Amino acid sequence: MILKENLSGFLPFFSDLRLLDALANEGKIMEIKSGETIIQPGQFIKMVPILLSGSIKVLRLDEEGRELLLYYIDPGETCALSLTCCSSHRASEIRAVAEEDSVLLSVPVDKHEKWTEEFKQWKDYVTDSYRIKFQELLKTLDAVAFKRMDERLMRYLVTKMKQLKTNELATTHQEIANELGTSREVISRLLKQLEKKKWIELGRNVIYIRDDFEELIHKLN
Numbered sequence: 036m037i038l039k040e041n042l043s044g045f046l047p048f049f050s051d052l053r054l055l056d057a058l059a060n061e062g063k064i065m066e067i068k069s070g071e072t073i074i075q076p077g078q079f080i081k082m083v084p085i086l087l088s089g090s091i092k093v094l095r096l097d098e099e100g101r102e103l104l105l106y107y108i109d110p111g112e113t114c115a116l117s118l119t120c121c122s123s124h125r126a127s128e129i130r131a132v133a134e135e136d137s138v139l140l141s142v143p144v145d146k147h148e149k150w151t152e153e154f155k156q157w158k159d160y161v162t163d164s165y166r167i168k169f170q171e172l173l174k175t176l177d178a179v180a181f182k183r184m185d186e187r188l189m190r191y192l193v194t195k196m197k198q199l200k201t202n203e204l205a206t207t208h209q210e211i212a213n214e215l216g217t218s219r220e221v222i223s224r225l226l227k228q229l230e231k232k233k234w235i236e237l238g239r240n241v242i243y244i245r246d247d248f249e250e251l252i253h254k255l256n
Contacts, residue, residue, distance in 0.1 A: 042140070045087040046111060054154045061146045065139040067091075073139070074131040080120045082141040085113050089137025090198050094130045094214065103179070104191070104214040105129065106171040107198050115168035118161060121147060134198060179216070185225050187215055192235075192242070193249050202244045 042059050049055055063082075067073060067089070074080060076096055084091075091108040093116065108114055108131075116129050121144045150157040178187050191211065195204055212222045226242070229235045234251055236243040245251070 045140075046085070048111070048160070049156055051154055051156045054150070054156055057146070057150065057154070058140065058142065061143060063141040065141050067133040067137045067139060069133050069135045069137075071133050072130060073133065074114075074117065074127050074129065076127055076130055078127045079124075080117050080127055081144050083113055083121060083144065083147045084108075084117060084131075085140040085142060086110050087138045087140055090134040091137060092132055092134050092214075094132065095128070096130060101216055102130070102213045103175075103216045105175055106168055107134070107194070109198075112167070113160075113164050115165045118147075118164060184215070184217055184221060185228070188222065188225050189229075189248075189252050191215060192244060193252065196244060196248070202246060202248075204242045204244065205240060206242065207240050 042062075043049065043055055046055075046058070049058070062085075064087075065084075073084065073091065086108050088110050091114075093105045093108065093114060094102045095105050096102050105116075114129075114131060117127070117131070119125075120127050147157075147161075151161060152158075178190060182190075188211070191214070192204070195206075196202055208222045208226065209219045211226075212219045215222070226235065226237060230237050234245055234248055
């Protein structure tokens with residue numbers, strides 16, 4: 036059983052002791068390795084995942100198998116699209132992948148439905164999760180619809196740096212292209228342009244980014 040005292044440290048916004056007891060008694064700890072898929076398209080989701088540590092990326096796949104990064108899940112957050120599938124008993128339309136080694140608290144779907152009526156803090160948490168992730172989805176939609184690919188790439192690099200808390204990103208040009216919904220050739224060309232400006236340095240499957248990268252981007256606007 037998860038100790039309530041430990042759980043409250045991961046989820047400090049829950050002060051209702053009855054809710055913390057319920058989470059500790061009913062929740063299940065899941066340790067996920069970096070790169071491991073947690074949710075697949077077509078899968079029926081039987082739990083609400085609450086991230087305790089690490090990072091998870093949520094992607095949308097089209098009919099041709101191309102992916103688009105929708106948003107990240109940070110510690111203390113849950114996946115709004117998973118909540119939607121749970122509530123409507125529909126199969127998942129997204130893929131969730133651990134960006135780094137992560138720890139989840141898995142809450143059974145039936146408990147989620149019960150707690151929404153029983154605990155105000157749980158209901159507020161779910162409502163806030165919808166609001167926050169909907170705003171992030173709008174940012175992604177705006178980027179796809181209105182921003183050039185070079186702007187999207189720079190925004191992607193900044194987001195990735197903040198998510199992983201490092202300026203050294205271990206990734207390939209193809210992986211970036213997949214998450215931005217474009218070709219590897221386009222990403223390689225844009226990354227080389229950034230390297231010529233000395234904003235980044237390209238290595239083998241790694242990108243080194245300057246500390247003031249985000250400041251340099253803001254100066255462009």
